[in-house]
Amino acid sequence: MIDRLRARMPGLAALALALAFAAVTPPLAAQQPAPTPPRGMSAIKQTDLRRDLYAIASDAMRGREAGTLDELRASIWEADQARKAGLQPAGEDGTYFQWFKMKRTRLSPSSVIAVGGRTLTLWKDVAASGTVESDVHAPTVFAGDASDTSIDVRGKVAIATLVPPPPGTRQFEGVYSPEWHYARAAIAAEGLALTRRGAVAVILVADSIGDVAFDAVTAVSSRGFYDVDDSATTAAGGRYGSIGRGPPVLLAHRALLDALRPNGQNAEVRLVTESFDYPSVNVIAKVRGTDPKLRDEYVMFSSHTDHDGVRFPMAGDSIWNGADDNGSTTVAILAIGRAFVKQPAKRSALFIWHGAEERGLLGSRYHAVHPVVPLHQIVAVLNGDLIGRNNPDTASLLGVQPPHRNSADLVRMALAANAATGKFVLDSTWDRPTHPEGWYFRSDHVPYVRHGVPALMYSTNLHPDYHTPRDEPSRIDYAKLTRMTDWMYETGWLVANAAKRPAVDPGFKLER
Numbered sequence: 036m037i038d039r040l041r042a043r044m045p046g047l048a049a050l051a052l053a054l055a056f057a058a059v060t061p062p063l064a065a066q067q068p069a070p071t072p073p074r075g076m077s078a079i080k081q082t083d084l085r086r087d088l089y090a091i092a093s094d095a096m097r098g099r100e101a102g103t104l105d106e107l108r109a110s111i112w113e114a115d116q117a118r119k120a121g122l123q124p125a126g127e128d129g130t131y132f133q134w135f136k137m138k139r140t141r142l143s144p145s146s147v148i149a150v151g152g153r154t155l156t157l158w159k160d161v162a163a164s165g166t167v168e169s170d171v172h173a174p175t176v177f178a179g180d181a182s183d184t185s186i187d188v189r190g191k192v193a194i195a196t197l198v199p200p201p202p203g204t205r206q207f208e209g210v211y212s213p214e215w216h217y218a219r220a221a222i223a224a225e226g227l228a229l230t231r232r233g234a235v236a237v238i239l240v241a242d243s244i245g246d247v248a249f250d251a252v253t254a255v256s257s258r259g260f261y262d263v264d265d266s267a268t269t270a271a272g273g274r275y276g277s278i279g280r281g282p283p284v285l286l287a288h289r290a291l292l293d294a295l296r297p298n299g300q301n302a303e304v305r306l307v308t309e310s311f312d313y314p315s316v317n318v319i320a321k322v323r324g325t326d327p328k329l330r331d332e333y334v335m336f337s338s339h340t341d342h343d344g345v346r347f348p349m350a351g352d353s354i355w356n357g358a359d360d361n362g363s364t365t366v367a368i369l370a371i372g373r374a375f376v377k378q379p380a381k382r383s384a385l386f387i388w389h390g391a392e393e394r395g396l397l398g399s400r401y402h403a404v405h406p407v408v409p410l411h412q413i414v415a416v417l418n419g420d421l422i423g424r425n426n427p428d429t430a431s432l433l434g435v436q437p438p439h440r441n442s443a444d445l446v447r448m449a450l451a452a453n454a455a456t457g458k459f460v461l462d463s464t465w466d467r468p469t470h471p472e473g474w475y476f477r478s479d480h481v482p483y484v485r486h487g488v489p490a491l492m493y494s495t496n497l498h499p500d501y502h503t504p505r506d507e508p509s510r511i512d513y514a515k516l517t518r519m520t521d522w523m524y525e526t527g528w529l530v531a532n533a534a535k536r537p538a539v540d541p542g543f544k545l546e547r
């Protein structure tokens with residue numbers, strides 16, 4: 036599941052919406068009688084899910100960051116498990132792999148920031164708030180907390196102390212990483228105010244919360260942004276970043292206040308960007324269907340391999356294991372693969388572990404444009420992301436209600452499957468366009484929806500360990516993960532054997 040920022044939320048204004056998490060309601064309870072579970076379901080075992088998740092989310096996998104050897108190691112592990120489970124390769128050249136290039140653009144280490152002859156090291160003393168190019172040479176002016184607008188900052192490098200973001204962007208209760216959200220909102224608001232007053236660069240000296248968030252701002256901003264290095268994919272849209280325009284805005288450590296405060300110091304802010312390629316990979320496998328007429332149609336189960344890698348330590352732990360995100364679905368669809376091997380369906384089943392989801396849904400964007408089977412032969416995408424935490428009896432199904440629902444047929448099958456398996460009380464709030472997290476847009480089903488494939492996302496939603504080193508296999512509810520796996524499998528089974536493939540709702544159009 037990607038960060039809100041990379042998912043291009045409508046902006047911090049969205050946070051102004053009260054985080055009124057509506058009570059969990061069961062408006063979507065299925066009416067259909069429960070079908071008998073298919074024989075293959077006995078191949079889905081809690082002990083397998085636990086064993087596999089302890090492997091894929093172990094410290095040895097080093098957080099599986101996209102474009103690194105760690106993601107490749109995890110991908111090879113997945114292909115190995117798929118082969119052992121009896122799934123056939125469905126990638127390129129008879130392998131389980133579909134390779135693609137990611138293009139990363141970031142601020143270069145050759146960037147120079149200096150004030151009064153003192154060099155400030157990027158990502159150590161100061162953090163840039165975005166990937167922006169600049170070549171500024173100007174004197175400094177200390178603008179206090181930026182509230183005194185009579186201070187003339189025009190043509191100068193404005194130094195100011197970070198102040199809390201304005202009301203309306205301050206609802207950080209109940210979202211993950213509140214310090215990071217605070218810092219981003221505060222930097223954005225104050226940086227904008229000072230550049231509007233004519234500053235050619237802004238250096239904000241962190242307050243106590245901003246200082247806590249410094250490592251997180253660095254971890255996100257220093258990575259820059261990523262895209263797929265493939266013209267067909269970029270032409271299909273959905274990019275997640277670009278080189279910024281306008282004056283640079285930097286966050287400085289609090290300890291630098293005395294050094295930065297004097298007016299009229301010569302300052303240089305020369306930010307240089309650089310771009311380079313990394314390999315990433317989708318792992319793809321299949322189980323052929325049994326019906327000669329229907330076997331060229333595919334039900335696709337989807338997860339993502341990558342997580343956030345090795346980052347700054349929290350409580351002594353620097354490996355962001357990504358057990359729930361998205362080790363949980365990664366092992367679930369492996370188990371579903373075993374179920375289809377045990378009992379193939381009429382249609383074929385396709386299994387994909389996407390690369391580089393956390394860097395902007397890159398693997399799914401690439402595969403939606405370069406599918407291993409014609410896209411119109413993929414009758415449904417069942418994607419999961421974070422499916423093993425929170426209350427044992429609740430879950431979310433995303434894409435069940437307008438404006439996100441693109442196939443009422445598929446929704447009916449998924450609800451019937453829930454009634455037959457997990458019997459979860461469905462929390463419909465996460466599927467609403469007004470949900471402050473914008474949850475629907477943050478995983479790998481989205482590119483397929485944009486290309487007209489019926490799709491759903493299964494999730495057990497956010498928790499305080501999301502995108503931290505605390506997302507560990509020991510914190511997963513394995514009984515719940517098993518029920519979620521059963522539910523995804525049962526849905527796919529119903530789709531794979533249905534006389535008619537699920538139709539796309541007439542007039543569906545994904546806005547945003």
Ligand SMILES: [Zn+2]
Nearest residue numbers: 036037360393
């Ligand atoms: Zn994630």
